[in-house]
Amino acid sequence: xxxxxxxxxxxxxxxxxxxxxxxxxxxxxxxxxxxxxxxxxxxxxxxxxxxxxxxxxxxxxxxxxxxxxxxxxxxxxxxxxxxxxxxxxxxxxxxxxxxxxxxxxxxxxxxxxxxxxxxxxxxxxxxxxxxxxxxxxxxxxxxxxxxxxxxxxxxxxxxxxxxxxxxxxxxxxxxxxxxxxxxxxxxxxxxxxxxxxxxxxxxxxxxxxxxxxxxxxxxxxxxxxxxxxxxxxxxxxxxxxxxxxxxxxxxxxxxxxxxxxxxxxxxxxxxxxxxxxxxxxxxxxxxxxxxxxxxxxxxxxxxxxxxxxxxxxxxxxxxxxxxxxxxxxxxxxxxxxxxxxxxxxxxxxxxxxxxxxxxxxxxxxxxxxxxxxxxxxxxxxxxxxxxxxxxxxxxxxxxxxxxxxxxxxxxxxxxxxxxxxxxxxxxxxxxxxxxxxxxxxxxxxxxxxxxxxxxxxxxxxxxx
Amino acid sequence: xxxxxxxxxxxxxxxxxxxxxxxxxxxxxxxxxxxxxxxxxxxxxxxxxxxxxxxxxxxxxxxxxxxxxxxxx
Numbered sequence: 187x188x189x190x191x192x193x194x195x196x197x198x199x200x201x202x203x204x205x206x207x208x209x210x211x212x213x214x215x216x217x218x219x220x221x222x223x224x225x226x227x228x229x230x231x232x233x234x235x236x237x238x239x240x241x242x243x244x245x246x247x248x249x250x251x252x253x254x255x256x257x258x259x260x261x262x263x264x265x266x267x268x269x270x271x272x273x274x275x276x277x278x279x280x281x282x283x284x285x286x287x288x289x290x291x292x293x294x295x296x297x298x299x300x301x302x303x304x305x306x307x308x309x310x311x312x313x314x315x316x317x318x319x320x321x322x323x324x325x326x327x328x329x330x331x332x333x334x335x336x337x338x339x340x341x342x343x344x345x346x347x348x349x350x351x352x353x354x355x356x357x358x359x360x361x362x363x364x365x366x367x368x369x370x371x372x373x374x375x376x377x378x379x380x381x382x383x384x385x386x387x388x389x390x391x392x393x394x395x396x397x398x399x400x401x402x403x404x405x406x407x408x409x410x411x412x413x414x415x416x417x418x419x420x421x422x423x424x425x426x427x428x429x430x431x432x433x434x435x436x437x438x439x440x441x442x443x444x445x446x447x448x449x450x451x452x453x454x455x456x457x458x459x460x461x462x463x464x465x466x467x468x469x470x471x472x473x474x475x476x477x478x479x480x481x482x483x484x485x486x487x488x489x490x491x492x493x494x495x496x497x498x499x500x501x502x503x504x505x506x507x508x509x510x511x512x513x514x515x516x517x518x519x520x521x522x523x524x525x526x527x528x529x530x531x532x533x534x535x536x537x538x539x540x541x542x543x544x545x546x547x548x549x550x551x552x553x554x555x556x557x558x559x560x561x562x563x564x565x566x567x568x569x570x571x572x573x574x575x576x577x578x579x580x581x582x583x584x585x586x587x588x589x590x591x592x593x594x595x596x597x598x599x600x601x602x603x604x605x606x607x608x609x610x611x612x613x614x615x616x617x618x619x620x621x622x623x624x625x626x627x628x629x630x631x632x633x634x635x636x637x638x639x640x641x642x643x644x645x646x647x648x649x650x
Numbered sequence: 651x652x653x654x655x656x657x658x659x660x661x662x663x664x665x666x667x668x669x670x671x672x673x674x675x676x677x678x679x680x681x682x683x684x685x686x687x688x689x690x691x692x693x694x695x696x697x698x699x700x701x702x703x704x705x706x707x708x709x710x711x712x713x714x715x716x717x718x719x720x721x722x723x
Contacts, residue, residue: 334683335683338683339679385654387653387657390654395682395686398661398665399678399681400674400679402665402678403665404677415684416684420691420694421687421688421691423694424690424691424693424694
C-alpha cells in the first residue's frame, strides 16, 4: 500500500541510492533504491552496521514492510528519529570537531570491513542524545584498490577548513558554512588563515597545498593515466589517520567575553537567583512540556533544569564562547537531553540551499512546547530596538507555552543598555509588555522576583 | 620541518601546468590526494611498525590485541 501522504524531504534529492520521506505524522523514513541493494546487504551482513551501531557512531534503523514510495525503490527503513535537526553552522567548535572525528572513525572502521564512506558531508551528522551520530546509512560502498577517497575534498571543506579557521583565525568564521553549502572553499580558507599555518605539515598539506591543487591543477590524463594510479589500502589508511591526527590537534581556547563572564557580572542577588530557579522549575512542572527551547541561554544554567527533568532541550545563544562552554558541560556530564546551538535570535538561521528549502530555517523547526526567554526581552527591545509587539509575535511563532522574564528600564543592567542611546523607548513599560503579549498569549502566572524589579511570566499561546 | 620540505618538493615537482577548464570535476584534488597519500604512507608505515614493537614490549606474550589498522597491511 502506497501512502500518498508521505512526501520526499526537500533536502533529499542528490543521492540516487535512496531518499528520505516524511510520513503523515512527521516520521522519517529512508527508502533504499534497488541500485543500493547490494551495498546495503554488504553493510549489514559484513557486521559493519552492527559494529558502528554498537559504538554509537551510526544511527540504528529497523527494516519495515512498507511498500516503497517510488518505482525504483527496494525497501523502506525507519531510522531512530532525531528530535531536533541542527546544521553545522549552528555548532560550536567542539561540536564540529566531534562531528569530524565521528566521520573519520567511521571511515577507518569501515575499511576494516573492506568498505568505505562515499560521502563526508557535515550534513550527514546530527546530534542525538548529546553526541554526534552519522545518519546516512546509504553512504557505504565496497572498498576497491587503487581508488582515492572520493570525499577527501568534501571532508576538508566541510570539516577541516571551518575548524582550522575557528581555531586559528576567528571562531565566528564557522558562519561561512551557511553561505557555502558545499563547505568552505579551500582557496578562501587558505587566504584567511595566518601564515604560521603553512609551518604546520597537516595544515600545509590538507588546506594550503590542497587549495593550490584544487584551484590550479588540471587533468593530466596523458601523463598519469587512470590505469597507473597506485593507491593501496595502507595509503588510504595513512590519509585517514593523518586527517584524524590533524583534527585532533586543533584546539580552540575560548577567550572571555561579556557573556562568559555573566555568572560574575549579572545583577541577581543570591535570593533572587534562587527564587528564579525555583519559579522556573515550578513553571516547567505546570506545563510538562515534551520539548523546551531556552533562547539567549548563555551557558545553559536554566536549560539544565529542563534537561535534568528528562525533557529534550535546545539551549541557544549567539555567543559562541558560552555555547562551547555549554557543550563541554554536556559532554562532561553525559547529558543526553541537551543540545547547545549558536543561534542569533535577531538573525536566526535562514532556510538555505536548493530552492531555499534544503536546510530549514530555525523558526520553521518549531514550535517548541515551551520556550524560556529569560533575561532576554530588554536586549531585544532596548538593545536591538525591536518593539514589544514584534517580540511577542515572534515568540508566539516558536512556542506553545512561554516563560518570559520582563526586565524594566529601572533594572541596573537594562539601564546600561540605554546609557549612550538615551531613553528613546517611551513605550517600553510593563503594561505595554502585557498588552503586547496578550495579543498572542494568555497569561497564566505572574511571579515578581524578590529583591529585583524583574518579573517572571508563564504564558500559553492562544489557539495552541 | 623535514615533512614540510618533503611536501613542498613533491608538490612542486608534480604540479601540472595551469589550464582553465570548463568545469571543475575535482581533478586537482583527486591527483593531489594520490600524491599526498604516497608521500605520507611511508611515514605512516613506520609509525605502525613502531607501535607494533612497543605493544610487544608493553605486556607479556598474550594473543595480540586487535590493532585493526595494523592488521590489515
